[in-house]
Amino acid sequence: MRDSEGFTIVEVLVAVIISVLLIIGIYSAVSGSLRISAGNTQRNSASNLAYANLRNFANGRDATWWPAGACTTGSTVQLMNSTVSVPNIPSPVTQTVTASVPYGCNSPTNIAVYKLESVVTYGPKNIEVRHATFTMP
Secondary structure, three states, X not given: OOOOOOOOHHHHHHHHHHHHHHHHHHHHHHHXXXXXXXXXXXXXXXXXXXXXXXXXXXXXXXXOOOOOOOOOOOOEEEEEEEEEOOOOOOOOEEEEEEEEOOOOOOOOOOOOOEEEEEEEEEOOOOEXXXXXXXXXX
């Protein structure tokens, strides 16, 4: 029989240990969620940049950026290559846009099909986001 009211030291220690373990678990879940969210924000910003670069060359415009006489199957032309500083994306941020003629200019329809590819590489781990499209003159 107990003579006094209250908890024993063992009961208090068990309650404290359980509480600490719960707090550590909640902290780990929240910090992991924040890390994933930051990574998604960076990737989304890089994706938007790559897509915007692609639209600059393939937005219903004539292919005036393609050099005359460079129209053999597999020809590639670099249209953009720069390193920039962009909010929400860790440095270094490198953006490139290349155009190629995968089928040459003498296709059965005599219309060249250009493949445009925009690549944004960012951060110390060189994470890459790539967008591509095909366009005709």
